[in-house]
Amino acid sequence: MTDRTVLVLIDHAATALRSPALELLTVARTLGEVEAVTLEPASDTTLGQLGAHGVGTLRQVELDGIDADQQFLTPVVAEALGAAVDASGASVVLLTSSFAAKESAARLAFARGAGLVTDATAVTVSDAGRVVASKRPFAGTWDTACEITTDLAVLTVPANSAVAAEAAQPVATAVEAVAVTPTASATRARLVSRTVHPAGDRPDLAEAAVVVTGGRGTDGDFGPVLDLADALGAAVGASRDAVYEGWFDEFVGQTGVTVSPRLYVGAGISGAPHHRGGMQSSQVIVAVNNDPECPLFEISDFAVVGDLAEVLPQAAAAIRAHRGA
Numbered sequence: 001m002t003d004r005t006v007l008v009l010i011d012h013a014a015t016a017l018r019s020p021a022l023e024l025l026t027v028a029r030t031l032g033e034v035e036a037v038t039l040e041p042a043s044d045t046t047l048g049q050l051g052a053h054g055v056g057t058l059r060q061v062e063l064d065g066i067d068a069d070q071q072f073l074t075p076v077v078a079e080a081l082g083a084a085v086d087a088s089g090a091s092v093v094l095l096t097s098s099f100a101a102k103e104s105a106a107r108l109a110f111a112r113g114a115g116l117v118t119d120a121t122a123v124t125v126s127d128a129g130r131v132v133a134s135k136r137p138f139a140g141t142w143d144t145a146c147e148i149t150t151d152l153a154v155l156t157v158p159a160n161s162a163v164a165a166e167a168a169q170p171v172a173t174a175v176e177a178v179a180v181t182p183t184a185s186a187t188r189a190r191l192v193s194r195t196v197h198p199a200g201d202r203p204d205l206a207e208a209a210v211v212v213t214g215g216r217g218t219d220g221d222f223g224p225v226l227d228l229a230d231a232l233g234a235a236v237g238a239s240r241d242a243v244y245e246g247w248f249d250e251f252v253g254q255t256g257v258t259v260s261p262r263l264y265v266g267a268g269i270s271g272a273p274h275h276r277g278g279m280q281s282s283q284v285i286v287a288v289n290n291d292p293e294c295p296l297f298e299i300s301d302f303a304v305v306g307d308l309a310e311v312l313p314q315a316a317a318a319i320r321a322h323r324g325a
């Protein structure tokens with residue numbers, strides 16, 4: 001193992017770490033010595049999880065001179081990360097790939113002159129000892145690997161890019177406070193409201209390992225989409241047009257939720273670039289469409305030509321039969 005220190009920004013520290021954070025810690029262990037950083041006090045559960053994942057030190061940022069809600073402003077997070085980088089001597093910073101995390105990552109990288117790769121689905125180390133980030137950009141038409149040549153590398157990694165696994169040797173996690181007074185420019189924006197939507201029965205769309213989406217091809221009937229999602233234990237999303245029609249409430253895409261599941265099923269969705277931009281890093285893509293020329297087929301692993309109202313119920317029934325449910 002090298003003497004490289006990898007700093008992982010963790011969310012939900014006050015309750016318990018969720019799968020995307022545990023995946024980040026698993027990736028981080030392949031790169032060097034892992035430390036974590038949080039902007040909220042960690043629960044005992046979180047500390048236990050960090051120890052099981054081999055995190056020796058948690059940098060607990062204590063923000064001074066701002067309201068509690070202002071901790072969610074991305075410039076504040078970026079400054080907190082910068083202070084934690086200084087305290088830990090980290091040369092790699094890993095964050096999840098939420099919009100907010102990507103913005104914080106970009107601000108940190110800009111402030112530090114660091115190399116930045118967002119949505120890296122694999123992170124390795126080159127023979128020269130540099131961090132290499134791989135991703136599939138441009139609507140899935142390219143596979144790229146970027147070697148980061150700066151002293152500090154900042155990366156965001158989408159959910160489901162790795163399988164979370166605990167360290168071979170658990171450790172006791174020491175909590176070290178990092179005092180940060182955000183600059184006036186970091187707090188120039190005011191956060192006036194923040195609504196956390198209660199979790200439903202389905203997995204969170206941005207983090208789910210399996211996602212089923214419906215588009216205009218549903219003609220407003222999301223029943224078959226929901227039924228297949230139930231059979232698969234999947235999260236449900238839509239195209240933007242389907243949401244604008246009022247047929248569903250959350251859409252996947254460049255301006256919607258970014259998903260990176262192990263399995264993505266798109267039904268009655270044409271595969272416009274704006275939609276692909278939010279799902280193209282899915283590991284296995286299945287498209288169901290009655291148009292054999294539908295663009296989503298171009299990046300699909302499995303293309304099913306047919307009416308979704310017939311295909312999806314058959315698929316759901318076959319999956320239930322296979323599972324004996």
Ligand SMILES: Cc1cc2nc3c(=O)[nH]c(=O)nc-3n(C[C@H](O)[C@H](O)[C@H](O)COP(=O)(O)OP(=O)(O)OC[C@H]3O[C@@H](n4cnc5c(N)ncnc54)[C@H](O)[C@@H]3O)c2cc1C
Pocket residue numbers: 214215216217218238239240241242251252253254255256257267268269270271272273274275278288289290291294306307308309
């Ligand atoms: C600035 C901007 C940002 C955008 N951001 C996003 C974004 O983030 N996410 C997003 O999704 N879109 C986004 N869009 C919209 C995007 O460009 C497309 O218009 C939209 O994704 C199309 O939605 P769709 O695939 O459901 O509809 P359509 O393009 O109309 O496709 C419907 C598909 O359903 C198929 N179909 C019809 N009937 C059936 C049937 N019975 N069975 C099976 N297949 C059937 C058709 O063959 C067709 O391929 C954005 C647009 C703009 C301008």
